[in-house]
Amino acid sequence: MSESRQNKRRRKLPSSKYLVLSVPYLWLLLFFLAPFFIVFKISFAEAQIAIPPFSELLSYADEQLQILLNVGNYFYLIDDDLYASAYLLSLKIAAISTFLCLLIGFPMAWAIVHSSPSSRNILLMLIILPSWTSFLIRVYAWIGILRNNGFLNNFLMSIGVIDKPLQILHTDTAVYIGIVYTYLPFMILPIYTALMRIDYSLIEAARDLGASTLTVLFKVLLPLAKGGIIAGSMLVFIPSVGEFVIPELLGGPDSILIGKVLWQEFFNNRDWPVASAVATIMLLLLVAPIMYFHRYQKREMGAS
Amino acid sequence: MKHSTTFATSALTASLLLSAPALSAENKVLHVYNWSDYIAEETIEQFEQETGIGVVYDVFDSNEVLEAKILAGSTGFDLVVPTSDFLARQAMAGAFMPLDKSKLSNYGNLDPKIMSMLEETSDPDNTYAVPYLWGTTGLGYNVAKVTEVLGEDAPIGSWDLVFKPENLAKLEQCGVAFLNAPTEIYAAILHYLGKDPNSRELSDYKEDAEAFLLMEKLRPYVTYFHSSQYINDLANGDICVAIGWSGDVLQAADRAAEADNGVEVAYVIPEEGALAWFDLMAIPADAPHPDNAHAFINFLLRPEVIAEISNYVWYANPTPSSREFIDQEILEHPGIYPSEETLAKLYGAKIMPAKVSREMTRSWTRFLKN
Numbered sequence: 001m002s003e004s005r006q007n008k009r010r011r012k013l014p015s016s017k018y019l020v021l022s023v024p025y026l027w028l029l030l031f032f033l034a035p036f037f038i039v040f041k042i043s044f045a046e047a048q049i050a051i052p053p054f055s056e057l058l059s060y061a062d063e064q065l066q067i068l069l070n071v072g073n074y075f076y077l078i079d080d081d082l083y084a085s086a087y088l089l090s091l092k093i094a095a096i097s098t099f100l101c102l103l104i105g106f107p108m109a110w111a112i113v114h115s116s117p118s119s120r121n122i123l124l125m126l127i128i129l130p131s132w133t134s135f136l137i138r139v140y141a142w143i144g145i146l147r148n149n150g151f152l153n154n155f156l157m158s159i160g161v162i163d164k165p166l167q168i169l170h171t172d173t174a175v176y177i178g179i180v181y182t183y184l185p186f187m188i189l190p191i192y193t194a195l196m197r198i199d200y201s202l203i204e205a206a207r208d209l210g211a212s213t214l215t216v217l218f219k220v221l222l223p224l225a226k227g228g229i230i231a232g233s234m235l236v237f238i239p240s241v242g243e244f245v246i247p248e249l250l251g252g253p254d255s256i257l258i259g260k261v262l263w264q265e266f267f268n269n270r271d272w273p274v275a276s277a278v279a280t281i282m283l284l285l286l287v288a289p290i291m292y293f294h295r296y297q298k299r300e301m302g303a304s
Numbered sequence: 305m306k307h308s309t310t311f312a313t314s315a316l317t318a319s320l321l322l323s324a325p326a327l328s329a330e331n332k333v334l335h336v337y338n339w340s341d342y343i344a345e346e347t348i349e350q351f352e353q354e355t356g357i358g359v360v361y362d363v364f365d366s367n368e369v370l371e372a373k374i375l376a377g378s379t380g381f382d383l384v385v386p387t388s389d390f391l392a393r394q395a396m397a398g399a400f401m402p403l404d405k406s407k408l409s410n411y412g413n414l415d416p417k418i419m420s421m422l423e424e425t426s427d428p429d430n431t432y433a434v435p436y437l438w439g440t441t442g443l444g445y446n447v448a449k450v451t452e453v454l455g456e457d458a459p460i461g462s463w464d465l466v467f468k469p470e471n472l473a474k475l476e477q478c479g480v481a482f483l484n485a486p487t488e489i490y491a492a493i494l495h496y497l498g499k500d501p502n503s504r505e506l507s508d509y510k511e512d513a514e515a516f517l518l519m520e521k522l523r524p525y526v527t528y529f530h531s532s533q534y535i536n537d538l539a540n541g542d543i544c545v546a547i548g549w550s551g552d553v554l555q556a557a558d559r560a561a562e563a564d565n566g567v568e569v570a571y572v573i574p575e576e577g578a579l580a581w582f583d584l585m586a587i588p589a590d591a592p593h594p595d596n597a598h599a600f601i602n603f604l605l606r607p608e609v610i611a612e613i614s615n616y617v618w619y620a621n622p623t624p625s626s627r628e629f630i631d632q633e634i635l636e637h638p639g640i641y642p643s644e645e646t647l648a649k650l651y652g653a654k655i656m657p658a659k660v661s662r663e664m665t666r667s668w669t670r671f672l673k674n
């Protein structure tokens with residue numbers, strides 16, 4: 001009801017077109033740029049025992065406006081190797097997880113595209129279904145499966161494959177399992193869309209011209225599905241880099257990722273400025289792949 | 305369908321009933337933020353019946369989470385319960401309003417010794433806070449397994465049990481847990497090494513310091529670092545020793561006894577002394593209902609009320625006159641109400657300068673990574 005009313009109002013307004021067009025920009029401004037600017041601002045402050053626990057950048061006294069920028073927080077990140085190693089480990093885990101998601105997700109998307117139209121919807125539904133349960137509960141369920149006297153170890157021991165429980169929980173392996181499991185749907189769905197759009201007569205043509213299965217895969221199919229693969233990889237890679245919950249619950253004491261470092265700065269050290277600097281650098285690291293993706297998309301759109 | 309309509313109607317009626325007096329009398333409401341599992345079952349109901357003030361009770365499970373909320377400001381809470389060293393820092397930030405002691409008619413029930421200790425360590429002049437409950441950070445152990453591994457003359461009752469690498473190496477086979485609380489483990493180790501547990505020397509927390517070197521030797525034998533998992537694991541017999549909080553270990557002992565699984569868990573305050581911590585009630589500076597908060601604090605200072613809570617959560621309270629209402633078992637437990645001799649050896653936690661606290665977190669991270 002409210003929707004139709006809104007539509008009517010929009011139609012009445014003469015400048016409605018600009019109004020609609022401005023919505024995404026307003027969204028970007030409100031929910032991305034403004035929060036980022038606040039974080040960016042705090043990263044130049046100094047930690048204090050106060051509410052809120054950092055210094056003000058601007059001060060006005062005796063008709064003088066003073067801006068005090070503290071860049072020490074960024075130097076601090078360079079000084080201590082903890083931050084560099086946490087960034088690297090986060091990037092490594094995110095990259096490997098993305099690759100694993102692609103390895104599992106591509107065949108799954110392919111299988112869904114090539115199933116009968118009636119079962120296709122059911123299969124897609126099954127991909128999305130787990131996300132109807134809380135993410136936290138699903139990660140907790142993995143604790144039950146992976147722990148020493150958990151489901152997996154008990155099963156493997158009962159069929160005699162192993163005689164001592166495998167230590168999986170609290171290792172990096174468990175972190176990979178958790179991330180791949182959680183983000184797999186984000187890889188499958190864009191690839192599925194891309195594969196649906198492919199003109200399959202092209203593959204037949206390649207076959208007719210004598211291309212082997214592998215040649216078809218790498219020379220025809222993958223290039224045609226490239227957009228979906230890149231989109232899926234971005235959707236998995238970007239949130240995995242800053243992932244906190246999965247390594248915290250499934251990882252061991254040595255899986256110190258950037259999310260954990262952020263938490264420690266914020267909660268254990270009560271140093272909001274350094275925490276903000278860590279977050280700013282993380283964003284800068286993520287901007288590179290996003291820019292690449294954006295440029296790729298533009299090129300694609302220009303070509304077609 | 306019918307069921308849900310009835311439910312919706314009754315929920316609506318209930319909310320109307322609840323909000324009506326709140327609107328007319330302006331503030332018959334109190335928002336409390338306390339530790340999880342930290343109050344008796346009937347305490348809140350009794351307070352609501354006596355005063356007509358509706359209590360909205362919310363819980364947290366770490367000082368860090370509470371502090372992040374408090375330092376962000378405008379929490380909306382009327383009463384919070386931080387641990388003493390955390391309260392000291394929050395009070396410096398101006399987070400709390402001074403207590404109006406004229407509204408606390410039961411203030412005189414508090415143990416003067418505890419009050420003077422708090423005055424010294426965390427709350428000058430007892431301006432902002434009243435203690436709620438207190439406990440210690442000591443050793444929880446599986447009686448049978450520890451004697452089995454270390455023999456009859458196992459150094460139970462001394463920090464030697466876990467801080468002598470050769471002992472810990474043997475205990476590794478039956479499982480060892482340390483709290484994942486850098487300030488508390490560092491204090492215990494510094495104290496064990498004969499240093500000030502509240503050392504403010506940066507050099508005591510560096511990687512070449514005695515404390516860190518000892519921790520590095522202990523590290524390979526510690527099964528895990530966690531601040532709540534050990535309760536279950538002690539009760540199930542999955543681990544045999546834990547550095548843990550008194551009430552939590554006793555809770556594990558209680559669970560094991562209830563499960564009747566042949567596991568006997570005990571808690572001891574090591575003879576060298578241990579950290580005593582106090583959880584304090586304080587009113588945020590911007591609390592919307594400070595009068596109600598005072599009323600609630602005053603209610604909790606009543607001997608029979610706080611005794612009921614101690615009976616339920618196995619933590620000692622700071623109101624000596626409550627003892628006549630406390631179960632014999634709890635009153636006589638040396639881990640809950642320690643003897644004068646043990647009491648003299650307990651030490652409190654003081655706040656650290658930001659630099660020291662950062663160095664501690666840093667070396668703790670490094671140490672966990674090894």
